[in-house]
Amino acid sequence: MPNRSPGQLFGGVLLLLSSLSLYAEDKAVQPEQSWFSKVSNWVEHELERLGADGEFNPDDGIDWTAVPGPFATPDSGFGLGVSSVGLFVVDKEDTVSQPSSITLTVFGSSKGNVGLDLDTQVFLKEDRRRLYIWGVAEKVNDVFYGPGIRDGQRNRNKHSFSLDTLLVNSKYMFRMAPAFYIGAGASLGQNNVKGSVESHQAQPPTSSAFPQDVRTAGATFHAMYDSRDFGLNAKRGRLLQADGGFYTSSADRRHNFRKLALEYREYQAIGPGVLAFQLASEFKFGDVTWDNMTKLGGEDRLRGYTTGRYRGRQMLMSQVEYRHDLPGRHGMVYWLGAGTLGLDVSDLGSEPWIHTVGLGYRYELKPGVNLRADFAWGNGDSGIYVGVNEAF
Known part of the structure; x- marks a missing residue:
């Protein structure tokens, strides 16, 4: 989904209701407080009606679950x-491959943000073959501060x-050896800046630094060691991955990068x-054109920063997260992270390094x-993110 801010309510409501429900399970609550449990039970019931039953039945074909989430940010409005x-x-005879998955997100907002995001992971032939497809079709409000951390910190x-x-x-x-894979792929993308660019400076960036119509195509090559038990939410295992690519962008002129x-x-x-x-x-x-620069921030890489604020040609980051279950189907996570650009x-x-902390x-x-x-929470920025699957 698009960038979130502390104005978003859905995550806070779920967290409050789940905490109250757990409290009600572990403690003897007064009759006048029992409505908390009723509301929480109603939320769980509605989620189960949408397919969130905590079970997977391979005989159902594609076993779907859907979760709605309202959001509100200054750039997006309400959505x-x-x-x-x-x-x-x-x-169904393959007992080695983990379940394949399709993750689909659609959104719309009062300020015209609309989009569809797709992420597909398919495991084939007793995990000897893997197919990954992911795509984005969006019209959103975006920001550009320039390359690097220091430019991103200047409002x-x-x-x-x-x-x-x-x-x-x-x-x-x-698969070439146990848990070791090699492969190839392709990348196609297009970014178009629509309307005028509103700038805090007297002039927007020059067209050479900020081409507003960019088409990019690339050939990619991949090597991966993956011993994780389940890619969407691993409980054990290790991932070592190297991805390379050769790209050409057509903008104000031809841009080639690796x-x-x-x-x-x-x-x-x-x-x-x-x-x-x-x-x-x-x-x-x-x-490297501005839209092909690596980003820090958003819902996966250093949560707590506005997507697009921090961009660079070179990036280094790390995150550590502790995940634990609570009674029922509830759980909590806590993390620290840091990253920089060059x-x-x-x-x-x-x-400078920017940092993130959260729960x-x-x-x-x-x-x-x-x-x-x-x-x-980050350095002078913060965010709330609601969705499915883990950040990493």
Whole structure:
């Protein structure tokens, strides 16, 4: 869904109701307080009607669940999003592959933000083949502050505009050894700035630094070691991943650049929960347009910062998160994170680091698939994120 802010209510309501419900289960409450449990039970009942029964039946074909979530931000206005997750198996005789999934999110808001996001993961032939497809079709209010952390921290650098985005990425992976895969894919994208660019400066950025109609195509190559038990919400295992690509952008002129992304994730059971760790870097070389710069912020990479505020050609970040279950289908998470950007690889660490801290509520919709409401705080920024699946 689009950027969120503390004005969003849905996550807070769910967190409050779940806490009150758990309190009612563990304590003897007074009769006048019993309405809390009634309201919480009603929320759970309505979610179950939408498919959030906490079970997965492969005989149902694609076993869907859908979760609505209202939101409100200064840039988006008031809006409503619906996140849907469908679990399925391609071959019922395949007892090795984990369930495949389709995650679909649609949203609209009073200020004209509309969009559809798709993320598909398909596991085939006893996990010897994997297909990943993800895409975005959005019209949203966006911001550009310039490259780097320091530019992003200067409010006078803010440029606001409406952005139309169409993006499709895919990759197909072959297992070469236990838990080790290689593959290739393709990337196609288009970004169009619509209307005038509102700037806090006297003039908006020049067309050479801010081309307003960019089409990008790329060929991608991938290597991955993945021993996780379930990709959407791992309880144990490890992910080591390298993604490379060669890209061409057509804008005011032709732009050619290359990308290398490296990522390490680890999941360990500790006490009553799971400790999840992520270390990620992304390096881009060549003539990178503003819309192809790597972003920090949003609902996955350093929650608590406005998406688009922090962009750069080189990126380094890390997050650590503790996840634990509560009675019933409830759970909580707590995390810390930090990241930085640079113009060149040698610049990484020379710009300031930005940090995030937060906590979140989880409600199990399907086995391993959670509704999440995350409350995040950063350096002078904050956010609330409601959706499905984990940040990493």
